[in-house]
Amino acid sequence: MDEDELITGHLQELRRGTVVLACLLRLRTPDYGYALLEALDTLGFSVDANTLYPLLRRLEKQGLLTSEWNTDESRPRKFYSTSPEGEQMASALTDDWGRIDDSLRRLIRGEDS
Amino acid sequence: MTTLTDRYVWAVVRTAPEKQRPELEQEVRGLVADAIDARLEAGSPTAERDALVELGDPLALAARYADRPLTLIGPAYYLLWLRLLKLLLAIVVPLAVVGIGIGQFVAGASIGAIIGSMIGGAIQVTVNLGFWTTVAFVIMDRSTRGAPIVTWSPDQLPEVPSPTQHSALGQLIASVAFLTLFLVALVWQQFNPYLTGSGEVLPVLNQDLWTFWIPWFIALIVAEIGFAFAIYFRGWSYPLAGVNVLLNLAFAVPAVWLWVTGGLLNPEFVDAVAQHTDENFAEAWHITSIVVVVSLVVIATWDVIDGFYNAYRVRHPRLSATS
Structure with a gap:
């Protein structure tokens, strides 16, 4: 495994856990699957299509997302949006993200605790 | 004539429960269509094929939708399975082989026939043990949804074998x-x-x-x-x-x-x-x-x-x- 592959692997690993939070934040504005996939891709969350779509369904089952079929356009599309429970979850996860960021910054500065 | 998309959608929804199928079908069809459109805009001549490649193996997608494990025996059971299988093979196969040998000898078989039936018996017992143990573990893994039934404790640590x-x-x-x-x-x-x-x-x-x-x-x-x-x-x-x-x-x-x-x-x-x-x-x-x-x-x-x-x-x- 060369250097590039190694760093790519670790970066993916680092971002994997943030995909749920990214979805919850991004879907405050309702959107459909493929648009979300492209938006996340542009932002650097490289998530596979066959992982993201089942994830959206699971989040919907958990009540964190709601969905609605939009039939305005030529083709019906399922639009997902963050539910109130999803908002709460997003803010809890965001708080934790802040704590992780804080801890890492301390480590970067070389503080012990 | 069915298109690649039709075949892909069918492959995904085929394993889903009957009443979820129509909705899942519509969703997957939409996802594929969006992916194709994006590629057509970019002027790709193989838009449909590329879109399906991006979505990957339909059975993997279906399993993820249904939250089905993509392993035969998950990590919770793998080591238990390996340990038990090794133990069973080490005990049962030699016993069976010796038993078969004695049985054939008592029955008055020739040396060649005895050795032959011992080898045959060893293979048969090994294959059967492997198969049935694995089947039992797959059922256990599925029925508990991968939650371990035996938790490891330090008491299980084996002694360090000393050289001599x-x-x-x-x-x-x-x-x-x-x-x-x-x-x-x-x-x-x-x-x-x-x-x-x-x-x-x-x-x-x-x-x-x-x-x-x-x-x-x-x-x-x-x-x-x-x-x-x-x-x-x-x-x-x-x-x-x-x-x-x-x-x-x-x-x-x-x-x-x-x-x-x-x-x-x-x-x-x-x-x-x-x-x-x-x-x-x-x-x-x-x-x-x-x-x-x-x-x-x-x-x-x-x-x-x-x-x-x-x-x-x-x-x-x-x-x-x-x-």
């Missing part, structure tokens, strides 16, 4: 004691022999063997004692494991041959025993013979394997330092 030193003295004492006993028995049976009811004395072993075979076995026993000391002082090594093979062959081959040809025991002694037992003596004797031959072969084989295993362990110590 740990029990070397104990083994030396055991070997020498056993060999000395054997030596004494060889001589004792001649001078303080089996007593018949009439007070007549009979040596157990065939008298003719004193010309060559009994001295041969006595020399072998002395050599084995020397070998036990060599192991104690030098530790196991591959050359010594090789010597162990020669010693075992030198013992087991003549012993089996003498037993099978009937030259080992004193015929008068056998007759005397026959008189003291009932009329089933012939059959009982036949079975005893088989057990003796099988035991000789199994013990020699085991000893040879054990020798090489010990040599291997010395060459590949498990831990460099133990407290």
